[in-house]
Amino acid sequence: MRVVPVPCLADNYAYLVVSEGEAAIVDASEAAPIREALRREGVVARAIWSTHHHWDHVGGNEELARELGIGVVAHRSDRERLPGLTHPVDAGDKVSVGRLEATCLHVPGHTLGAVAYFVDAGAESAVFTGDTLFCAGCGRLFEGTPAQMHASLGRIAALPGRCRVYCGHEYTENNLRFAAHVEPTSDDVCAARTRAAALRGRGQPTVGTTIDDERRVNPFLRVGSLELRATLGIAADADDASSFAAVRAAKDAFR
Numbered sequence: 001m002r003v004v005p006v007p008c009l010a011d012n013y014a015y016l017v018v019s020e021g022e023a024a025i026v027d028a029s030e031a032a033p034i035r036e037a038l039r040r041e042g043v044v045a046r047a048i049w050s051t052h053h054h055w056d057h058v059g060g061n062e063e064l065a066r067e068l069g070i071g072v073v074a075h076r077s078d079r080e081r082l083p084g085l086t087h088p089v090d091a092g093d094k095v096s097v098g099r100l101e102a103t104c105l106h107v108p109g110h111t112l113g114a115v116a117y118f119v120d121a122g123a124e125s126a127v128f129t130g131d132t133l134f135c136a137g138c139g140r141l142f143e144g145t146p147a148q149m150h151a152s153l154g155r156i157a158a159l160p161g162r163c164r165v166y167c168g169h170e171y172t173e174n175n176l177r178f179a180a181h182v183e184p185t186s187d188d189v190c191a192a193r194t195r196a197a198a199l200r201g202r203g204q205p206t207v208g209t210t211i212d213d214e215r216r217v218n219p220f221l222r223v224g225s226l227e228l229r230a231t232l233g234i235a236a237d238a239d240d241a242s243s244f245a246a247v248r249a250a251k252d253a254f255r
Contacts, residue, residue, distance in 0.1 A: 001100055001121040003166060005205045006037045011170045012056055013207060015128060017119065019098025022046045026117065026128045027168060031060035031067075046097050050074040051130025052111040053082040057168060075106060075113035082113070089115065107132045107156065109149025110139035116156055118163070125163040127211075129156060134167045135209045136192065137175030138220040140252065146245035150223070153244075157221050161212035172196045172206035178254050179219050182228045182247070188216040219247050 004016040008029035015026040016037055023043040027050060028034055038045055045068045050058050053074070061072050061084040073095050076088035089095065091106035095117070102117040110131045117128045131139035132149075133156050141149055176193045183189055192213065196206045215221050222228055223243035229236055234246045 001119060001124055001126065003126055003164070003208070004037060004041055005166070005207055006033050007170075007205070008033050009056055009059075013166070013168060013170065013205065014060075015166055016041060016043065016045075017049075017097055017100065017102075017126075017128070018043050019100040022098040024049050024095070024097040024100075024102075025064065026166070027051055027057040027130060028060035028064050029056055029058075031063040034060060034064060035067075045070055047087070047095065048072045048084070049095060049102070049115075049117050049128065050078075050082055050085070051116065051128065051132070051168065052114040053078045054111065054131070057130060058083050073104075073115075075104075075115045078111075078113040102128075105152075105155055107152035109141055109144035109152045112143045114144075114152070118159060120160075120163075125160055126166055127156060127159055127163055128166050130168045132156065133165060133214065133218075133220075134169060134175055135165060135172040135196075135206055135214070136179050136218050137171055137251070138218075138248070139168075141248065146248060147241045149248070150241045150244040153220055157211060157215060159211050161210060161215070163211045164208050165211060165214060166207050170200075170205060170207075173200060176217070178251050179217055181254065182219050182231045182250070183222070183225060184231070185227060186217070192217045219251070220244060223247055 002018040006014040012029045016023040071086035072084040073087045093104045105116040
């Protein structure tokens with residue numbers, strides 16, 4: 001398996017998931033950069049895997065699908081609002097490219113039809129999370145409830161620790177500023193900030209962290225942390241879904 005991040009728009013990422021000279025396009029934000037990446041990598045696109053219906057993740061769907069003669073995968077609930085959808089899926093369904101198979105995870109919260117694609121290639125694995133789980137953050141709740149998003153993040157966090165995380169936006173440095181605010185004594189957060197700054201300083205993406213990394217630094221996966229709860233005034237005995245809601249509200253207001 002080879003994963004090629006494709007910068008799109010202002011801060012989006014599309015991805016090529018490559019196997020045996022074939023590629024699935026994850027989140028076709030816009031056609032031109034993806035078309036160029038396919039040419040540069042010398043691979044043939046076989047499908048578009050859309051994580052959710054927002055325009056900045058699907059703007060190139062119809063153009064690329066028509067031009068390349070490929071189908072579009074997305075959650076079945078988005079039939080009427082995701083452009084070009086030809087292959088509706090639900091939790092547990094499988095999609096494939098080359099010799100790779102991805103399991104579809106239904107992860108409502110950011111949107112009700114959000115899907116993550118988990119590829120387990122044995123020695124290596126990856127999950128494409130769209131705007132559900134970011135590196136050191138998570139998406140805003142435009143359609144789902146805090147309880148839904150908390151449960152969805154739990155599904156992703158339960159993946160193998162070595163699994164690489166490929167999300168929809170380059171938000172990592174700002175997310176880690178918030179992580180440092182809520183857990184100021186965390187050495188893991190400090191190290192993650194140093195790493196992210198170095199990568200961005202070289203003009204490289206920060207994506208491709210691991211599930212283990214996210215468990216250590218992502219405030220939305222650490223809602224049980226006593227330091228985080230003390231910083232934000234969350235009761236030590238509050239349930240995790242309520243704590244998540246408070247963390248999300250604090251991040252929404254963070255500047």
